[in-house]
Amino acid sequence: MNFKRTKIACYSTYLSMSAVFSLPPLLFVTFREMYGISYTLLGTLVLTNFCTQLIVDLVFTFFTKYFNVKKVIRTMPLITFTGLAVYAVLPSVFPRYAYAGLLLGTVIFSIAAGLSEVLLSPIIAAIPSETPEKDMSILHSLYAYGVVMVVVVSTIFIKLFGTQNWMYLTGFFALLSLVSLVLFNISPIPEMDLSHAESGGKATKKGFSMLLCVLCIFLGSAAENSMTNWISSYIENALHISKAVGDILGLTLFAILLGIGRTLYAKYGKNISSVLLAGMIGATVCYLIAGVSMIPVLSMIACVITGLCTSMLWPGTLILMEEKIPNPGVTAYALMAAGGDLGASVAPQL
8 A cells, every 4th residue: 555645744733833833933923912811821821731731642652442543533634724724713803812812722732733743653663664763853844944933934925924913824824724734635545553551461561661762752751841832032032132023033943953954864763762862961051051151152052952862762762662662653653642742741841
C-alpha cells in the first residue's frame, strides 16, 4: 500500500498545528486593547490549551481501545478548523462575550492539538520506511517551521491591515487545516498497535523504560517551551526594541534553529542517545548563560541557541522510546504526549 499521501497529510497537519500554539499569544495585546480582557484571563487561555491537550492524552492512554482511531484521525483537521473558526467569529459577532468565544474556541482546537500529538507520531512510525527515525524528525521539524511561518505572516498582516482585522488572519490559518482534512480522507491509514502492556517481567522492564522516557520528554518539553514562551518578552525588555522586531529576532530565530536541528537529524542523524545527551548539556549551558550573564546581547544569543540545543529533546525521546520498546503502540505515544504537554504547561508558568 502506498502511504505517500498519508505521510504528507501528517506533515501538513503538524504544520497547521503550529498556528494553534503560536498564534494566540501574538494576539493577546490586541485582545486586551479591543475587548478589555485582563492578562490573567489571557494567561488562562494558554493554561486551558495545555490542560485540554493533557486530558486528551490521558484519555487515549487509558481508553484507546474504545476509539475508532482511523475515524478520529480523519476528523482531527475538521476539529481544528471548527476551533479556529469559533475563535475568530464569536468575539467579532458578540464582542461583549469575547472571552467566552475565545475560551470555547481554545477548548475545541486544543482537543485537535491533543489528538494530533497522540496520533501523528504513531502513524509515521507505522508507515513502512527504511529511515523511520528521519521521518519522525521531519514530522517534528515542520512544527518549528510552522511557527516561523505564523510569526512572519502575522507580523506582515498586522502591519498591512491593522490589529482590528485579526479575525481574518485567524480565518486564514483555519483554512489551512482543510488541506489536511482532504488529504487524510483520500489516503490509507496504516494499522497501529492499540494494545496495552503485557504482564510479567517484561512488562516491569518495559514500564521502567517507559517511565524514564516520559520523564525525559517532560524535561525536554519544559526546556523548549519555557524559552518559547518568554524569549520575545526578554529580548523586547532587555534590548528595548519593538515587539515586531522582538518577535522576529527572538521567537522566529529560535524556531528556525529548532527546525534546523530536526532537519539535520533527519538528513544525517544517528545514535539518538548521544544527540540527546549533547542537547541536554547544551541547553543547560544556554540557560545558565541567559540567567547569569550581565551582557544582554550574550544572553539573547544564548536564548536563541537554546532552540538548536532543545530541537531533538521531544522527537528524539520518541525515537529513543521506539528503540527501547519495540512496537510501543498508540497508548505509549499518548503517555509520552501527556508527559510533553505537562512539561509545556508547568515549566513556563513556573
